[in-house]
Amino acid sequence: MxxxxxxxxxxxxxxxxxxxxxxxxxxxxxxxxxxxxxxxxxxxxxxxxxxxxxxxxxxxxxxxxxxxxxxxxxxxxxxxxxxxxxxxxxxxxxxxxxxxxxxxxxxxxxxxxxxxxxxxxxxxxxxxxxxxxxxxxxxxxxxxxxxxxxxxxxxxSEEQIIFGPYLLKEKSKAFRDYYHKQIKKINLIINKLNPEHPDRIKLEEKLLKIRKMLKD
Ligand SMILES: C[S@@+](CC[C@H](N)C(=O)[O-])C[C@H]1O[C@@H](n2cnc3c(N)ncnc32)[C@H](O)[C@@H]1O
Missing domain, CATH: 3.40.50.150 (Vaccinia Virus protein VP39)
Structure with a gap:
C-alpha cells in the first residue's frame, strides 16, 4: 500500500x-x-x-x-x-x-x-x-x-500547543518546509485584504509567531 x-x-x-x-x-x-x-x-x-x-x-x-x-x-x-x-x-x-x-x-x-x-x-x-x-x-x-x-x-506552553511539543523540539525539514509554505500562504491572503480588514491583525500575529518559532 x-x-x-x-x-x-x-x-x-x-x-x-x-x-x-x-x-x-x-x-x-x-x-x-x-x-x-x-x-x-x-x-x-x-x-x-x-x-x-x-x-x-x-x-x-x-x-x-x-x-x-x-x-x-x-x-x-x-x-x-x-x-x-x-x-x-x-x-x-x-x-x-x-x-x-x-x-x-x-x-x-x-x-x-x-x-x-x-x-x-x-x-x-x-x-x-x-x-x-x-x-x-x-x-x-x-x-x-x-x-x-x-x-x-x-x-x-502556548507555543507547544500551536506547533507541537515534539515537532518543535525536532524542527524537521518537513516541519520547516510546512511553515515556510504557511508564511507564503498567509502573506498572499494578507496582501489581498484591505488594511482595515479584521482578519488582518490575526493573520499578522500568526505570521509573527511562525517567524519567531522558526528563528528560535
Ligand atoms: C477520510 S476516511 C479516512 C479513512 C482512514 N482512516 C484513513 O485515514 O485513510 C474517514 C472514514 O471515517 C468514517 N467515519 C466518519 N465519522 C465516523 C464516526 N463517527 N464513527 C466511525 N467512522 C466514522 C467515514 O465513514 C470514513 O470511512
Missing amino acids: KSKRLNAIADLINKNYSFTDIGCDHGYLAMIVRESGNRNLIICSDDKIGPLNNARRNLENYDNILFVLSDGAKEIKKQTDIAVLAGLGFQTVRKIISESLAYFRKCKKIIIQVNQNVDLLRRWLLENEFKIVDEMIILEYKYYEILVVENGKTEL
Missing part, C-alpha cells in the same frame, strides 16, 4: 499490540499492519456500511480481524491496546473520544491524525488529561501531523 501517511501510522503500531481502526474506510491500515507481521487482533470499524464492506472485501484473506459497524467506539465491545483515529476532523475525533471516554482510557496508546485544527486537538487533549508522547509530520501531497497520545496529565 503506497500511502506514506498510513505507512507512518502503521510504523507506530507495535508488533505485539492489538489495535482498533475507527473510521477504517477501505481497511488499508489493517492490511499494512498485517503485512508487517503483526498477528494480533485488529478491529476495523466504521459508521457506514459501504466503507465497512469495502474493508471486509479488501481484508478477506486475512484472519483475526473483526468488522464492527459503529459510530465511534460506541458499539465496540472488545478492548485493544491501540486505537487509531485517522483522516477525520477534529470535531469528530473530539466527539468520538468524549462519547466513549472509558474505552479510550483503557487504551495504551491512541494514534490521532486530524486533517485540520491540530492545535485545537492538542489543547483539548491537554484539558482532558491525555498527554502527547510522540508526534510526526509527513508530506504526502499535503502535510499531515500524526500524534501519539497516552492517558495522563502534562503541561504545554
Whole structure:
C-alpha cells in the first residue's frame, strides 16, 4: 500500500499490540499492519456500511480481524491496546473520544491524525488529561501531523500547543518546509485584504509567531 501517511501510522503500531481502526474506510491500515507481521487482533470499524464492506472485501484473506459497524467506539465491545483515529476532523475525533471516554482510557496508546485544527486537538487533549508522547509530520501531497497520545496529565506552553511539543523540539525539514509554505500562504491572503480588514491583525500575529518559532 503506497500511502506514506498510513505507512507512518502503521510504523507506530507495535508488533505485539492489538489495535482498533475507527473510521477504517477501505481497511488499508489493517492490511499494512498485517503485512508487517503483526498477528494480533485488529478491529476495523466504521459508521457506514459501504466503507465497512469495502474493508471486509479488501481484508478477506486475512484472519483475526473483526468488522464492527459503529459510530465511534460506541458499539465496540472488545478492548485493544491501540486505537487509531485517522483522516477525520477534529470535531469528530473530539466527539468520538468524549462519547466513549472509558474505552479510550483503557487504551495504551491512541494514534490521532486530524486533517485540520491540530492545535485545537492538542489543547483539548491537554484539558482532558491525555498527554502527547510522540508526534510526526509527513508530506504526502499535503502535510499531515500524526500524534501519539497516552492517558495522563502534562503541561504545554502556548507555543507547544500551536506547533507541537515534539515537532518543535525536532524542527524537521518537513516541519520547516510546512511553515515556510504557511508564511507564503498567509502573506498572499494578507496582501489581498484591505488594511482595515479584521482578519488582518490575526493573520499578522500568526505570521509573527511562525517567524519567531522558526528563528528560535
Ligand atoms: C477520510 S476516511 C479516512 C479513512 C482512514 N482512516 C484513513 O485515514 O485513510 C474517514 C472514514 O471515517 C468514517 N467515519 C466518519 N465519522 C465516523 C464516526 N463517527 N464513527 C466511525 N467512522 C466514522 C467515514 O465513514 C470514513 O470511512
